[in-house]
Structures are given as structure tokens and as C-alpha cells.
Amino acid sequence: MNIRHLSPASFSSTGSKQPAASNRRSGVTSERVALLVLSVLLAAAVIALGVTLHENTQTKKNLQKFQEECEAKHLSEETCPRCEDGWEPHGGKCYFFSSVKLTWNESRTRCKSMGGDLVVINSREEQRFLQSRLMKKMCKPEDEFWIGLTDSEEEGEWLWVDDTRLNASLTFWCEGEPNNLKGKNPDGEDCVTMWAEDKAKHLKTWIDQSCKSSLKSICENPERKA
């Protein structure tokens, strides 16, 4: 190969050196600009995606919150009884455990003044509920609560305050009760109390007492209508 023949070419190459470098520099600059623009676009896209994801999450959260609130509202309307303050809901009824000690008649009047009456026990389940609540309400073992049962009209004919007769297969007398003792009151014992005790798993906690005794009481009220 003849090197001389290459010389002019190499010169010519040297001659065009300046514009080539300039081109390269301007190429590098435009590449940088393009890269910068791409970077900005990418950053903008990432931010936009982030905002969208955040908004989506917020929307989902808001929707979930709304559904929870709605379900809670629905639940309270459908299944939660509506009782006045201080009354305890159970099985569609409201119960008030009064710690004020009054005679049976006075207790009944007080329950009525609050829109209810002394409790009528219609089921084994209701007796069990009341007993479980009394376990917490009783301050001492001899604490007794009036219920809405009496034989004051005719001895031995037990009537509830709603005028229904006591169902013989649904009684919860303590052993030896009712005994109509006449020690405290010559009229005998015509009003009924109930109490509770850990050991009383048999549910038999009713006692007939003198209606004039001052004792605590249980009031009952139907739940408020919607």
C-alpha cells in the first residue's frame, strides 16, 4: 500500500477537523437536550401516575368508609334495639335495674313513670339474662329485686303485671318458695323478688316477700319504634 496516496486524504481529514468537532459538540448538546426533555417527561409521567394512584386509593378508602358507615347505620336500624339512656337492651326489650329501694307498689309506679312496668319474665332465656345482669348489679348476697309477679288479689293465684297468669311450666321459685310467711306482715308474702348467685345455675331465684318490704327492682319496656 502506498502511504503517499494516503497523505492528501489525511490532510483533507485534518482540514475538515474543525467542522466535525463542532458537529459532534452540537450533536452532544442536542442529545443532552433530548435526554433532559425525556427526563422531564418521565418525571412528569411518574408524578402523574403517582397522583392517579393516590387518588384511586383515596377514592377506594372513601368508598370503604361510606360502606362501613352505611352498614353500621343499617345494622343499628335493623338489629339494635332502641332504649332510653340507662335502659339495657335485650331481645327487643329494654331493662332498667333500679337500685332505689321501694315497696312493690312504689317500684311499679316508678317503672310506669318511666314508661314501663315491673318486668314480666316470658322465657327461660329471659330469666337467664336477668340473672346474669343481677350478678353484676347485686352489692351483697341478700340484695333482691322486685319483678312484676304478685298473688295479692287471691292467695296462690300468681299474676303478672300484664294480667297474664303465671305459666306453671315456666317458674323459677327458690327451693321452699313461695311460702307466704306471715312473720313480717300478717298479710303474708304476695310479691315476688329475684336475686342471683354464682352457684344458681338452675336459675331458681324467685322468692315471695312482703309487698311492703323496701327493695330494688327491675323495670321493663318495649324498645322504641323507629
Ligand SMILES: [Ca+2]
Ligand atoms: Ca302470697
Ligand SMILES: [Ca+2]
Ligand atoms: Ca317467701
